[in-house]
Amino acid sequence: MTAVRIIEVGPRDGLQNEKQVVTTATKLGLIERLAAAGVRHIEATSFVSPKWVPQMADHAEIMAGLPKLPGVHYPVLAPNMKGYEGAVAAGAKEVAVFAAASESFSQKNINCSIAESIARFEPIFAAARGDGVQVRGYISCVIGCPYEGPVAPAAVADVAQRLLELGSYEISLGDTIGTGTPATVLRMLEAVAAKVPTGQLAGHYHDTYGMGVANVHASYQFGLRVFDSSIAGLGGCPYAKGATGNVATEDVLYLLQGLGAETGIDLDKLVDAGAWISEALGRPTQSRVARALLAKRAA
Amino acid sequence: MTAVRIIEVGPRDGLQNEKQVVTTATKLGLIERLAAAGVRHIEATSFVSPKWVPQMADHAEIMAGLPKLPGVHYPVLAPNMKGYEGAVAAGAKEVAVFAAASESFSQKNINCSIAESIARFEPIFAAARGDGVQVRGYISCVIGCPYEGPVAPAAVADVAQRLLELGSYEISLGDTIGTGTPATVLRMLEAVAAKVPTGQLAGHYHDTYGMGVANVHASYQFGLRVFDSSIAGLGGCPYAKGATGNVATEDVLYLLQGLGAETGIDLDKLVDAGAWISEALGRPTQSRVARALLAKRAA
Numbered sequence: 001m002t003a004v005r006i007i008e009v010g011p012r013d014g015l016q017n018e019k020q021v022v023t024t025a026t027k028l029g030l031i032e033r034l035a036a037a038g039v040r041h042i043e044a045t046s047f048v049s050p051k052w053v054p055q056m057a058d059h060a061e062i063m064a065g066l067p068k069l070p071g072v073h074y075p076v077l078a079p080n081m082k083g084y085e086g087a088v089a090a091g092a093k094e095v096a097v098f099a100a101a102s103e104s105f106s107q108k109n110i111n112c113s114i115a116e117s118i119a120r121f122e123p124i125f126a127a128a129r130g131d132g133v134q135v136r137g138y139i140s141c142v143i144g145c146p147y148e149g150p151v152a153p154a155a156v157a158d159v160a161q162r163l164l165e166l167g168s169y170e171i172s173l174g175d176t177i178g179t180g181t182p183a184t185v186l187r188m189l190e191a192v193a194a195k196v197p198t199g200q201l202a203g204h205y206h207d208t209y210g211m212g213v214a215n216v217h218a219s220y221q222f223g224l225r226v227f228d229s230s231i232a233g234l235g236g237c238p239y240a241k242g243a244t245g246n247v248a249t250e251d252v253l254y255l256l257q258g259l260g261a262e263t264g265i266d267l268d269k270l271v272d273a274g275a276w277i278s279e280a281l282g283r284p285t286q287s288r289v290a291r292a293l294l295a296k297r298a299a
Numbered sequence: 300m301t302a303v304r305i306i307e308v309g310p311r312d313g314l315q316n317e318k319q320v321v322t323t324a325t326k327l328g329l330i331e332r333l334a335a336a337g338v339r340h341i342e343a344t345s346f347v348s349p350k351w352v353p354q355m356a357d358h359a360e361i362m363a364g365l366p367k368l369p370g371v372h373y374p375v376l377a378p379n380m381k382g383y384e385g386a387v388a389a390g391a392k393e394v395a396v397f398a399a400a401s402e403s404f405s406q407k408n409i410n411c412s413i414a415e416s417i418a419r420f421e422p423i424f425a426a427a428r429g430d431g432v433q434v435r436g437y438i439s440c441v442i443g444c445p446y447e448g449p450v451a452p453a454a455v456a457d458v459a460q461r462l463l464e465l466g467s468y469e470i471s472l473g474d475t476i477g478t479g480t481p482a483t484v485l486r487m488l489e490a491v492a493a494k495v496p497t498g499q500l501a502g503h504y505h506d507t508y509g510m511g512v513a514n515v516h517a518s519y520q521f522g523l524r525v526f527d528s529s530i531a532g533l534g535g536c537p538y539a540k541g542a543t544g545n546v547a548t549e550d551v552l553y554l555l556q557g558l559g560a561e562t563g564i565d566l567d568k569l570v571d572a573g574a575w576i577s578e579a580l581g582r583p584t585q586s587r588v589a590r591a592l593l594a595k596r597a598a
Contacts, residue, residue, distance in 0.1 A: 178591070181557025182516055210550035210587035211557070214513040217481055240594035244587050251509035258480025258510070288509035288543050292477070295539035 001262040007228045012043040014234025024058045037269035044074040047083035063090035096136040101156040102145035125167040137163030143180035146239040153191030161195040178208025182218035202226035212247025232274035233286025248287035300561040306527045311342040313533025323357045336568035343373040346382035362389035395435040400455040401444035424466040436462030442479035445538040452490030460494040477507025481517035501525035511546030531573035532585025547586035
C-alpha cells in the first residue's frame with residue numbers, strides 16, 4: 001500500500017470565501033466530523049486580520065475548541081509575523097505561508113512583489129525554528145493567473161526553491177484558477193522537482209474546469225504523495241462566480257482508494273461530514289462521489 | 300497534433316433518460332448546434348420500440364430533419380433487426396448494437412444472456428454488410444455492474460472479441476455506473492487490447508464518481524483516440540438518482556485541448572450548445588467547464 005497524506009483545507013480555504021456567517025460551533029462541528037472520519041491533517045483557520053477575512057475572526061476560539069486527538073494535526077495560515085505570533089499563542093504547531101508564482105497576482109492580492117512577499121516571511125521562518133513550529137509554503141497560480149494568463153513553470157520552481165531554502169518542510173502547489181490539465185501540471189512538476197525533492201511537494205488543485213481529479217492522478221503518477229482538498233468542494237472560485245473551486249476531498253479519496261493508496265480515511269464517514277456541512281451551509285455538495293453515494297443511500 | 304474523435308451521445312444516450320417530453324424540434328436544435336460547433340459524430344436517436352423508450356419515438360422525424368453537412372456522421376442505436384431495418388429505411392449509414400459484459404445486467408436489461416444477445420445481432424451484421432452500413436458495438440458495465448459489482452476484465456475482452464468478429468468497426472467500452480478509476484480502467488483496457496486492436500476501441504465513461512475525465516486521460520495515455528461523451532453531461536445515472544451520468548463533452552474537450560489533441564470542435568460554440576439545451580430542459584449543466592466559462596462570460 002502506498003501511503004498518501006490528504007490535507008483537508010475546507011475549514012480554512014473553503015469557508016473563508018463564505019459570504020454568510022458560519023458560527024464557530026459549525027466550524028468545530030465540521031472539524032470534529034473530519035477527524036472522526038480519519039482525516040489526520042485539517043487546516044483549521046487563518047490568523048489573518050478580521051478586517052480582511054471576517055470569516056476567520058474566530059481563529060483563537062477555533063484553536064481552543066479543536067478536538068485533541070493523537071496524530072491529528074491542525075495547521076493554520078499565518079500570512080505575516082503578527083499572524084504567526086497569534087497562531088503560536090493560540091497553540092498552533094504548524095503554520096502555512098502563502099506566495100504567488102505570478103507577479104500580477106502577488107501585487108493585486110498581497111500588495112507587493114513575489115520577492116518582497118517572500119522576504120517578509122523570513123522572520124516567521126526564523127521564529128518558527130526557535131519555537132519548533134513547522135512551516136508549510138503555499139504557492140498560488142502555479143499554472144495560470146487570473147490577471148496574466150499562463151504562468152511559466154520556471155517561475156513556480158524559483159518560488160518553490162526560495163520557500164524551501166527558507167525552511168519550508170513542504171511546498172503546496174496551488175492551481176488557483178483550475179486551468180491546469182495533466183499536460184501543464186506535469187510540465188510544472190518537472191520544473192519544480194528539479195529544485196525541490198518530490199517528497200516535499202504537495203498538489204493543491206482546483207476543479208473549476210473539471211480537471212482536479214485528473215491532475216491529482218497525473219501528479220500521483222509523477223510521484224506526489226500529498227494532496228490538498230476541500231470537503232464537499234467547499235470554497236467555490238472567487239474568479240468565476242458559481243464555478244467549482246477546490247477539488248472535493250471525497251472525490252480525491254475515491255480516486256486514491258481506486259489506485260490502491262492508503263490514507264487512513266473512511267469514505268462513508270467522510271461523506272457524512274460533507275453532507276453535514278453542506279446542509280449547514282444550505283447548498284448542494286460539489287462532490288460527485290458524495291452525490292452518488294448519498295443517492296444510493298436514499299434508494 | 301494527435302487527432303481524437305469525439306462521439307457526442309447527448310441526443311440519444313443523454314435524452315433517452317429524460318422524464319419530460321423533449322420535442323423533435325428541441326432535439327434537432329441541439330444537433331444543429333453541436334454540428335455548428337464542429338462535432339462530426341453525433342448519435343442522433345435510437346430505433347427502439349416507443350413502448351420501451353417513448354422519448355425516442357420520433358426517430359424517423361429526427362433522421363428526416365438532420366442537417367446534411369459534409370463530414371458529419373449520425374450513428375443511431377439499433378437494438379434488434381426491426382430497429383436496424385427502421386434505421387436503414389430512415390437513412391442511417393451507421394448503427395450501434397449494445398451488449399453487456401455482466402450476465403445479470405444482460406438478463407435484467409435485455410432479458411437474455413450475453414451470448415444470446417450477441418447471437419441476435421448476427422442478422423444485423425449480415426444485413427449491414429450487404430447494405431454498406433457500419434456497425435459499432437457498445438459494451439456496457441465494463442468495470443462494474445449495478446447488480447453484481449466488479450466485472451472481470453476477461454469478460455469484457457470476450458464480448459469485445461465477439462463483437463469484433465461479427466464485424467464491428469469499433470467497440471465502445473462503457474463504464475455504465477461510473478465506478479471505474481484509472482487503475483481499473485487500465486486493467487480492463489489491457490485485457491481488451493489483447494483481443495481487439497487499440498485503434499478500434501473507444502472509451503465511454505460516466506462521471507458518477509467524478510472519475511470521467513481522469514479515465515479519459517488514462518485511456519488516452521494508453522492509446523485510445525476515440526471517446527464518447529454527452530453535451531452538458533446530459534443523461535444522469537439511472538442507478539443513482541440525482542448523480543452524474545455521462546462525462547460532459549465540454550470537460551473532455553477541455554482536457555483533450557490541454558493535452559494538445561485535435562478534435563475539430565470549437566469549445567466556445569460547444570458551451571453555447573450545452574447552455575442552450577440546459578436552458579431548454581430547465582436544469583443546470585453538469586459540465587464544470589461550461590459553468591466556469593459561462594461565469595466568466597457573465598462577469
